[in-house]
Amino acid sequence: MTEEHEVALRGRDPGDKHRLERHKPGERTTMRHRMRILATGGLLALVATIGCSSAASEKKIEAARKAAAEQAILVNATDVTAAVRRRLEAGISFTGELKPIDEVRMTAHLDGDLQGVFVREGTHLRKGQSMAVYNPRDVRNLKSAAEAGLLAAKSALVSAQNAERRAKKLLEAGAAAPSDLEAAEAARTAAEAQVRASLAQSELADDNADRLAVPAPISGWVSQVFVHTGDRTARNDPLFTVVRTDTLELSATIPSETLGRVRPGTPITIRVDAFPGESFDGVVDRINPATEPGTRQIRIYTRVPNTDGRLVGGLFASGRVVDRSKDDAVTASVSVLRREGVDQVVYRLRGGVASRTVIQTGLLDEEQGIIELIGAVQTGDSLLSGVVPGLRDGARVRVIKGTGADGAAPAGTPAERSADKPAGSR
Secondary structure, eight states: OOHHHHHHHTTSOHHHHHHHHHSOHHHHHHHHHHHHHHHHHHHHHHHHHHHHHHHHHHHHHHHHHHHHHHSOEEEOGGGEEEOEEEEEEEEEEEEEEEEEEEEEEEEOSSSEEEEEEOOOTTOEEOTTOEEEEEOHHHHHHHHHHHHHHHHHHHHHHHHHHHHHHHHHHHHHTTSSOHHHHHHHHHHHHHHHHHHHHHHHHHHHHHHHHTOOEEEOSSSEEEEEEOOOTTOEEOTTOEEEEEEEEEEEEEEEEEEGGGGGGOOTTOEEEEEETTSTTOOEEEEEEEEEEEEOTTTOEEEEEEEEEOTTOOOOTTOEEEEEEEEEEEEEEEEEEGGGOEEETTEEEEEEEETTEEEEEEOEEEEEETTTTEEEEESSOOTTOEEEOSOOTTOOTTOBEEEOSSOOBTTOOOTTSHHHHHHTSOTTOO
């Protein structure tokens, strides 16, 4: 036994020494080799077990991903809107107040008592229709007084003329001063003026005798009544206000930078709260040649036909100068538009699957929130609108209830029941 073996056996049990001595050096090397093989095999088995566990986790993750991908995104029916082909208009928006195209404020033309008043607020009138009548007694009295005044004025004129002639003769005879003649001439001039005034009063009295009735100045409607039967009026007292509403005028302001897009005759469209969902057409009638102080806005005056009389003066209206339009545009709510990077896209719902479609846009109706879609979108396509979490190309989508806007099919109809199934299923 070598010295190294003896050193290794120091401190060990004597029996161990005998056991080691029984193994030769070659046998000990073989044993160590076998132990290395066993250790390596165990390590490989451990690695294989860990690898199998990792592969199983990856499969579970992938299965979860597939399950999530196959799960349908739930949307309300209000989140589905249909593309519609329609006339689309765009232009400059404004607001203002509708006013009658004509308004006549009638005043009394004589002093007298009203024998009768035949109209009230809201009465429809034809031009020339009698609205009230004066008591003829007052008119006769006024005429008699005017005639008496004319006679007195004429008599005074004759007296003044005679006095002027006498003053001339006396001046020629040296019996009167020049100032006496001047005074006589002034008196004659005053008398002539009084005759003219009395004559005018007489003619007015004759005219009033033929105007006992108060006729309507225009065809229209009575908007205000200030007098009643039996009232006594003085000249220029207010009687009635009559308005013409078969055409209304809307006065409004627009930004000065849009002036080049507006001219007389440009069509407009207005809406009023009293008739929701309806619009009324008109045209620009006049444009103010100067901007509004302080705002630099341009005031325009538009005419709105109202032959059926549905609109009335004083209504607040919102309008738009229509300077661009398209009769056959594929449109949808602006809420269907989505910005993804540099692309502007919409998501079409086909067979329960969302399809990402890149589109271009055209005219925008800001008032109604409707925009023209240019591209692959066709009339009747169901489009997803609003915020839809998880929306992506190829995602399954399910409409859960109700009826979609713009005519989209409600959940439960054949069209939407097929949307609840995966593409290709029956």
